[in-house]
Amino acid sequence: MRSITYTSLCAAAILVMILAGSQATMAVTCQVTELAPCASAISSSSPPSQQCCTKLKEQRPCLCQYLKNPSLKAYVSSPNAKKVSKTCGVPVPKC
Template sequence: MAMRKTKELLLVAMMLALVVAARAAPCEVGQLTVCMPAITTGAKPSGACCANLGAQQGCFCQYAKDPALGRYITSPHARDTLLSCGLAVPRC
């Protein structure tokens, strides 16, 4: 009985660790390439785009400060893309 509880606690701890790791996804601007049609032309964002934007949302201000990326991140189409995906527009 004690061994079973130990295994259950270990399983719960591992699941929590996975959730925390998933939320702390590193900033990888390459994940946003799937969003380029939406960001540059105003096309409707794909599901993959919205998922990647959600995963990278904590990185937007960092990207906005990058001279090579800032104009894309702060463009009107980028704002529309975020809103279309149901994501908040960051205030940096």
């Protein structure tokens, strides 16, 4: 009985380590091209697609980096981009 409990504890500990490791590898890669599904919504003020909102939420940790980039700032901080962010429920960060 004692060896079954010990084995179960070891298996649980290994599972926790594996899951913790997978969380660390799921970090966001900040590539503005990931926001391509939002391009039409930003450029034409059409409603954002579900894919756009999903990507915007994934890229949320990167938005300050994009805002600080002179080449991207005008797009990311445009009125249409702010509307897309609001519609998707992603607040525009104050960087």
